[in-house]
Amino acid sequence: MENQQDFQYTRQISQQYPQDKRFLLAILQDIQKEYNYLPRESLYMVQEYMDIPLAKLYSMATFYKALSLKPKGRYIIKVCDGTACHIRASQTLTDEISKILKIAPGQTTSDGRFSLETVNCLGSCAAAPVIVVNDRFYGKVTPSMVKTIIDEYGGIYS
Amino acid sequence: MEIYRAHVLVCKGTGCVASGSEPIMEAFQKELEKKGLSKEVKVVQTGCLGLCELGPNVLIYPEGSYYCTVKTEDVPEIVEEHLLKGRIVERLLYKERDTKERFRSLMDIDFYKRQKRIALRHCGLINPEIIEEYIANDGYRALGKALTEMTPQGVIDEIKKSGLRGRGGGGFPTGVKWQFAADAQGDIKYVVCNADEGDPGAFMDRSILEGDPHTVLEAMAIAGYAIGASEGYIYVRAEYPIAVKRLEIAIEQARNHGLLGKNILGTEFSFDIFIRLGSGAFVCGEETALLASVEGRRGEPRPRPPFPANKGLWDKPTIINNVETYANIPEIILQGADWFSNIGSEKSKGTKVFAVGGKINHTGLVEIPMGTTLKEVIYDIGGGIPNNKKFKAVQTGGPSGGCLPASLLDMPIEYDTLIQAGSMMGSGGMIVVDEDTCMVDIAKFFLTFTQEESCGKCPPCRIGTKRMLEILERITNGEGREGDIELLENLAKSIKASALCGLGQTAPNPVLSTLRYFRDEYEAHIKDKKCPAGGCQALIHYEVVADKCKGCGMCVKVCPTQAISGERRKPHEIDLDKCIKCNSCYDRCPFGAIVKL
Ligand SMILES: Cc1cc2nc3c(=O)[nH]c(=O)nc-3n(C[C@H](O)[C@H](O)[C@H](O)COP(=O)(O)O)c2cc1C
Ligand code: SF4
Ligand code: SF4
Ligand code: FES
Ligand code: FES
Numbered sequence: 001m002e003n004q005q006d007f008q009y010t011r012q013i014s015q016q017y018p019q020d021k022r023f024l025l026a027i028l029q030d031i032q033k034e035y036n037y038l039p040r041e042s043l044y045m046v047q048e049y050m051d052i053p054l055a056k057l058y059s060m061a062t063f064y065k066a067l068s069l070k071p072k073g074r075y076i077i078k079v080c081d082g083t084a085c086h087i088r089a090s091q092t093l094t095d096e097i098s099k100i101l102k103i104a105p106g107q108t109t110s111d112g113r114f115s116l117e118t119v120n121c122l123g124s125c126a127a128a129p130v131i132v133v134n135d136r137f138y139g140k141v142t143p144s145m146v147k148t149i150i151d152e153y154g155g156i157y158s
Numbered sequence: 159m160e161i162y163r164a165h166v167l168v169c170k171g172t173g174c175v176a177s178g179s180e181p182i183m184e185a186f187q188k189e190l191e192k193k194g195l196s197k198e199v200k201v202v203q204t205g206c207l208g209l210c211e212l213g214p215n216v217l218i219y220p221e222g223s224y225y226c227t228v229k230t231e232d233v234p235e236i237v238e239e240h241l242l243k244g245r246i247v248e249r250l251l252y253k254e255r256d257t258k259e260r261f262r263s264l265m266d267i268d269f270y271k272r273q274k275r276i277a278l279r280h281c282g283l284i285n286p287e288i289i290e291e292y293i294a295n296d297g298y299r300a301l302g303k304a305l306t307e308m309t310p311q312g313v314i315d316e317i318k319k320s321g322l323r324g325r326g327g328g329g330f331p332t333g334v335k336w337q338f339a340a341d342a343q344g345d346i347k348y349v350v351c352n353a354d355e356g357d358p359g360a361f362m363d364r365s366i367l368e369g370d371p372h373t374v375l376e377a378m379a380i381a382g383y384a385i386g387a388s389e390g391y392i393y394v395r396a397e398y399p400i401a402v403k404r405l406e407i408a409i410e411q412a413r414n415h416g417l418l419g420k421n422i423l424g425t426e427f428s429f430d431i432f433i434r435l436g437s438g439a440f441v442c443g444e445e446t447a448l449l450a451s452v453e454g455r456r457g458e459p460r461p462r463p464p465f466p467a468n469k470g471l472w473d474k475p476t477i478i479n480n481v482e483t484y485a486n487i488p489e490i491i492l493q494g495a496d497w498f499s500n501i502g503s504e505k506s507k508g509t510k511v512f513a514v515g516g517k518i519n520h521t522g523l524v525e526i527p528m529g530t531t532l533k534e535v536i537y538d539i540g541g542g543i544p545n546n547k548k549f550k551a552v553q554t555g556g557p558s559g560g561c562l563p564a565s566l567l568d569m570p571i572e573y574d575t576l577i578q579a580g581s582m583m584g585s586g587g588m589i590v591v592d593e594d595t596c597m598v599d600i601a602k603f604f605l606t607f608t609q610e611e612s613c614g615k616c617p618p619c620r621i622g623t624k625r626m627l628e629i630l631e632r633i634t635n636g637e638g639r640e641g642d643i644e645l646l647e648n649l650a651k652s653i654k655a656s657a658l659c660g661l662g663q664t665a666p667n668p669v670l671s672t673l674r675y676f677r678d679e680y681e682a683h684i685k686d687k688k689c690p691a692g693g694c695q696a697l698i699h700y701e702v703v704a705d706k707c708k709g710c711g712m713c714v715k716v717c718p719t720q721a722i723s724g725e726r727r728k729p730h731e732i733d734l735d736k737c738i739k740c741n742s743c744y745d746r747c748p749f750g751a752i753v754k755l
Pocket of ligand 4: 359
């Protein structure tokens with residue numbers, strides 16, 4: 001769990017913006033960036049600062065895919081399932097990663113190390129199918145490469 | 159400014175960065191330093207050149223030599239031979255696919271020869287992070303011309319006369335839209351740029367923002383002058399970090415040069431631009447949803463009218479245009495409406511940028527005059543289909559568009575012809591598929607996408623697309639029933655007629671177009687429980703043809719689950735319980751000994 005001091009940061013983020021509803025999305029994006037998710041404590045602080053119902057914050061958090069109410073893993077594996085990658089069989093990569101990590105897309109491993117997500121076009125269709133781990137790109141990925149890539153990040157602890 | 163005798167342009171578009179152009183750029187800098195050439199030769203980072211497939215890409219001027227798939231190891235040779243001794247490194251030059259001829263200059267190769275670059279005019283040729291390079295290439299001259307030589311109405315008339323239509327999907331005449339906003343009552347008006355690029359297989363707008371951000375800023379300022387706005391917003395996907403960074407740099411530089419802010423170029427006109435980040439919702443590309451999101455709310459569409467031109471951002475008159483639409487504006491102002499309307503075809507003027515991908519040799523970004531045929535794009539520019547496979551269909555318009563079969567390859571690319579054929583121009587995704595792609599699966603892919611992205615506000619879209627998807631899932635799982643096709647068609651019709659926004663209204667298009675052109679494939683799934691293309695996992699299994707198998711063991715190496723076994727030089731076997739149907743062995747086998755049944 002994060003300590004008190006950590007959440008103070010939320011206050012700093014909020015205070016960079018005027019108390020105007022138009023900045024709500026921007027504030028939530030900044031918090032998401034800092035913590036990799038929207039901690040409940042942070043939402044309370046935003047609620048207080050902006051003086052809006054908590055339900056409104058949840059409705060924002062559930063609408064936008066980039067906002068998440070659950071903590072994400074240290075390594076976020078994004079499998080591109082844009083059109084170009086899809087027809088070059090990106091689905092089999094997702095299946096293979098799911099099998100190795102024992103999680104479905106959208107989930108995080110129980111040790112908090114890996115999250116699996118599928119995303120749309122990453123702009124590298126030439127290298128389709130593409131996966132990205134945090135900020136690192138892997139192009140022309142085949143199912144047999146998947147395990148090696150996961151191993152680069154410490155692999156699965158058995 | 160210092161004078162250099164040569165420039166090394168390294169592509170730092172997303173595609174090339176992914177294939178490793180960053181270390182290449184560093185290697186050039188180091189090597190030039192070592193050879194004492196740093197003062198004579200300048201290394202420049204650029205945006206996407208278009209031929210991302212062959213990245214990392216490097217151009218050397220003044221010769222215009224185009225080196226592709228460059229590795230860091232090649233850098234010393236290029237520096238030594240080309241930059242020091244003036245001898246072009248033939249072996250790294252681009253090689254034409256059919257003739258194997260090597261070309262010394264970029265503009266001679268087939269891929270570029272047939273293109274006409276207006277929106278992409280600077281992409282790959284200037285450093286997007288340095289405003290002086292943009293200015294040196296006529297940048298901000300159009301803004302100067304508009305502010306000092308033209309009235310706001312004169313600007314609008316010029317855009318109207320050019321025949322420019324929106325490049326974001328709808329194809330609405332840009333000048334007419336500007337006129338509405340100019341005529342609308344109100345002191346405060348806004349200019350918005352739609353850079354949400356939602357099509358899941360496309361990256362045109364991203365490349366423009368990454369390669370030439372000032373063009374968009376200049377065009378927005380011109381639009382602001384035309385309609386009487388003093389603020390602009392760019393709504394850009396947060397998933398495009400490089401584009402966002404370059405926009406931020408560009409805005410800062412433009413402000414410092416007095417090209418944004420108060421009293422631009424010493425005139426009465428003041429205009430500034432702000433960035434807003436999207437947060438991963440496709441429906442936010444729809445204009446009313448986008449405006450809601452800029453206001454900091456949930457990005458849900460609302461019924462139109464009122465149109466944004468009358469009631470937009472914070473209920474003020476607002477124009478919203480796509481990135482590529484804006485990228486055309488400065489050239490139209492500089493070169494005139496007549497110049498522009500001479501390019502393209504009768505009803506569709508100018509050019510269109512496409513992100514061509516899928517089963518095609520030259521995946522990348524192309525800009526072609528309207529009226530070019532699909533065949534020219536796919537074969538002459540795109541280099542045709544790899545691995546001697548047969549062309550099957552081309553998909554345009556993304557999740558709102560459709561799939562066109564081989565019989566329509568000679569069709570010219572125009573707004574109206576595409577719609578008549580059951581597809582649409584869309585924002586510029588163009589995906590080519592070959593005989594191995596199942597058309598029912600493609601339809602399911604797009605519907606899965608729209609279904610997930612439906613904002614849920616209106617039932618036809620929320621529930622109707624879900625029903626359609628369930629049917630498609632049934633069909634691809636081999637559980638299709640008699641009457642499913644008719645059911646799909648009925649649902650499609652009613653969703654199209656009753657959904658609130660464009661997302662729902664166009665969601666059935668991929669299904670309808672594949673039903674129109676590839677109905678037999680649906681029937682094979684339903685009646686024979688077979689997938690003729692071998693794309694639906696549930697309906698196929700893999701086998702080794704003993705006669706053809708030479709026991710080379712290649713398939714064993716690529717199989718992720720160790721499902722294949724056999725002695726060397728003897729026919730191998732696949733354990734169907736272990737096989738996850740990943741297709742790797744099928745792709746790998748040099749003897750075609752693995753079949754999908
Ligand atoms: C579901 C949906 C998604 C859209 N996504 C985009 C998009 O990503 N980019 C874009 O420019 N226009 C998109 N549009 C079209 C916009 O609503 C709008 O027509 C466009 O931004 C107008 O600009 P233009 O006239 O320059 O094309 C989308 C429309 C719908 C219905
Ligand atoms: S058509 Fe779909 S996306 Fe559009 S408003 Fe209705 S539910 Fe939302
Ligand atoms: S399809 Fe994939 S999993 Fe199945 S045998 Fe071939 S390589 Fe192995
Ligand atoms: S579709 Fe995957 S990178 Fe474009
Ligand atoms: S990103 Fe380099 S050519 Fe497209």
